[in-house]
Amino acid sequence: MTNSDEVATVRPLTLAWVRRHLEAGERIVGAEVLHGGATADMRRLTVGTRDGGTRYLVLRSFVDPTRQGPAEDLLHREADALTTLTGSGADVAAPGLVAFDPVAAHCEYPSLLMSHLPGRVVLDDEGLETRVPLLARQLLAIHAVRPAVRPREYVALSTADTAVVPESADAAAWAAAIDVIRRPAPRYEGRFLHRDFQPGNVLFDPPPEDPAGAAAVARITGVVDWAAASWGPADLDVAHCATNLALLHGPEWGLRFTAAYQEAGGVLAAAADERLYWQVRVPLAFSEEVQWVARPWQEAGRTELTTQAVEQRLDAYLISLMEAAG
Structure with missing residues (x-):
């Protein structure tokens, strides 16, 4: 599937909401499903910057009910935690909050947009x-x-x-x-x-x-x-x-x-x-x-x-x- 095809899988209202939170001259040029999450749909969005470079954002959407509680509560807690950690001086690297829509007022599903962190999950026994x-x-x-x-x-x-x-x-x-x-x-x-x-x-x-x-x-x-x-x-x-x-x-x-x-x-x-x-x-x-x-x-x-x-x-x-x- 091409990047443009992947972008098309992001629901229209959500895509429009994300675009409103980009910087001037930026556009979404790709999207990739992130696997491993158990409570929400996760996508890494590739953003084309106005200088010809790229950066990444992560979109988290609660499509189905969760055992952990209402999506609205979960997104408020995540947004509050990310805000707390930003500039806290703690030795904890966490994503930066970009925007969130806890009651799906603008998106198809309750969603949160955040910065992308480098690195990968490691589940192997080695190391x-x-x-x-x-x-x-x-x-x-x-x-x-x-x-x-x-x-x-x-x-x-x-x-x-x-x-x-x-x-x-x-x-x-x-x-x-x-x-x-x-x-x-x-x-x-x-x-x-x-x-x-x-x-x-x-x-x-x-x-x-x-x-x-x-x-x-x-x-x-x-x-x-x-x-x-x-x-x-x-x-x-x-x-x-x-x-x-x-x-x-x-x-x-x-x-x-x-x-x-x-x-x-x-x-x-x-x-x-x-x-x-x-x-x-x-x-x-x-x-x-x-x-x-x-x-x-x-x-x-x-x-x-x-x-x-x-x-x-x-x-x-x-x-x-x-x-x-x-």
């Missing part, structure tokens, strides 16, 4: 040993952000009664974990949360191959998808990323990420039972939507991560958390 500390330090930098206006409190999307125990799972371990989250949530010191911080939302600039054989180091070039940004315990963000790593790469990597966050200076709940509450809450939430969680990874090339394979890793990770807690 994971190096990336995990980088992820931990990046999350710590996010938690250090002090917004002028506090975002809304985090929302727990699951309960003890909605957890789905996978077939062939360790029933005793799952029952014990479910009992953990039947208790009231522990008190916590609030932090600015990304709320979906995980490898699929982090862009890396992989190191170039060095002909001399010197060890080059990857670096993080940006963090995307701030639609769930909220206020809550650091433990929740850590548990979310740890669970994603456990499912992508194996249960031990979830535990290693939690340790890496603490080694970087991150502070989690002081009491072991309070840490366990947040650690198991996320895997139990994932149990309700394993197929949905695995789909973006499969689309990105990790075809071995079938629903069954992810369920097995989820079971193994939950068991490891319960065993570590004694």
Whole structure:
């Protein structure tokens, strides 16, 4: 499909809205569907500048209802988070907000237009040993952000009664974990949360191959998808990323990420039972939507991560958390 054909796939009202937010003399010359997103349609737009160059924008449109809540709320949260991060002085690279239409007043669907960040998502096992500390330090930098206006409190999307125990799972371990989250949530010191911080939302600039054989180091070039940004315990963000790593790469990597966050200076709940509450809450939430969680990874090339394979890793990770807690 040519660039002009791709541009034609952007709905007419949305295309006209985007054009109104370009600089004088600019035009849209291409569009590319971005895969890997689970809650919205994403497109990278190529903009021809008046000096003959190009730049990129990213268009996010909520076409279908989401489990995370109304599109209007998600877009307001993302816009607020991007505004907070711009000029905050934090060591967090996030897209710049260009415009947003949370109620589809001008577009066919609720949409947000933002700047494009360099880099790419890396989901491979290779180089994971190096990336995990980088992820931990990046999350710590996010938690250090002090917004002028506090975002809304985090929302727990699951309960003890909605957890789905996978077939062939360790029933005793799952029952014990479910009992953990039947208790009231522990008190916590609030932090600015990304709320979906995980490898699929982090862009890396992989190191170039060095002909001399010197060890080059990857670096993080940006963090995307701030639609769930909220206020809550650091433990929740850590548990979310740890669970994603456990499912992508194996249960031990979830535990290693939690340790890496603490080694970087991150502070989690002081009491072991309070840490366990947040650690198991996320895997139990994932149990309700394993197929949905695995789909973006499969689309990105990790075809071995079938629903069954992810369920097995989820079971193994939950068991490891319960065993570590004694």
